[in-house]
Amino acid sequence: MDTKMTEREKMTKGLMYDPGDEELCKGRTEARQLIHRFNNSMDKLERKDITKQLFGSTGEKIYLEPTLRVDYGYNIHVGENFYANFGAIFLDICPITIGKNAMLAPNVQLYSATHPIDPTERNSGLEFGKPITIGDNAWIGGGAIILPGVTLGDNVVVGSGAVVTRSFGSNVVIAGNPAKVIKEIPVKSE
Template identity: 60%
Template sequence: MSEKSKMLAGELYDPSNKELVEMRLSARLTTEKLNQTSVADLQVRTKLLKSLFGSTGKNIHIESIFNCDYGSNIHVGENFYVNFGCVILDVAEVRIGDNCMIAPQVGIYTATHPLDPIERNSGLELAKPITIGDNCWIGGQATINPGVTLGDNVVVASGAVVTKSFGSNVVIGGNPAKVIKQITTTV
């Protein structure tokens, strides 16, 4: 099994593997170009994002500065908006639904490390996928940790640290995040 396959399967993998190093370099070069492209040149910015991500809807907009590990493991739906300073560590897949908004300085992290210090010091890493449903809004400086799934219509309060999964139609906040209130939709 390749190191990339191990990585995507959530198994221990070697991040110094040549294929993975080259993939990360490619993503960094693309995000560097994105972050240096004028906000007035929307077509070029959109083209760069569509080439970077694994899949996107038609309407996607990300403010600079944006950073990610691979890009190819990020899949977003229609009407995706990200404000300034977002970091997505897409070592495992990150799937985000339609009509989602991400506020400034949000971190979405699939990457993790072994808890055992000897194993951690070996340099091997792990990853757990993140899934965010449709119509979600992630507030400023929120952190979404590895392995989290959020249902549809979830609002994550600013500064929240999301360490576990939540179902649909809730506002969550705090550290660790908990349900603050239920959302009643008008439809």
């Protein structure tokens, strides 16, 4: 029995993988074709349909503005009532999972991709990633960057221009470079 993982399996699990693999190159090409259609469509229902084809999973109520950029799309999972404003970038070599009722302001960048720090390893052409998870009711401010391996809890607000280099729990406002907690959010019970 052959238990060798494919490059896609390695990639999705956050292991070192070869991005020049034929299956991965084909996946990026297919994603770019869908993205081209998405970014050039004036029809919001067509864009929604393309997003549902492109992303790994979505809620029913989603809305994304063009322009959108992804690596593969199939590693992106968004919940119900998801909104992304203009210029969203998802480098989704590892899963990017976003809960329900999430909003991304313009030019938000979610990077699950990374590279080895050691120059010999980096020059080998291999790379790896770390998943990103964002909880329910998140609001990510304009131009914010979420780096590989970050988990954000529920009800998190990320200030515009923040660079989020580490994980944070629920019910906080974070901002800055690197991002830090600037305020706790008192949550009203329903």
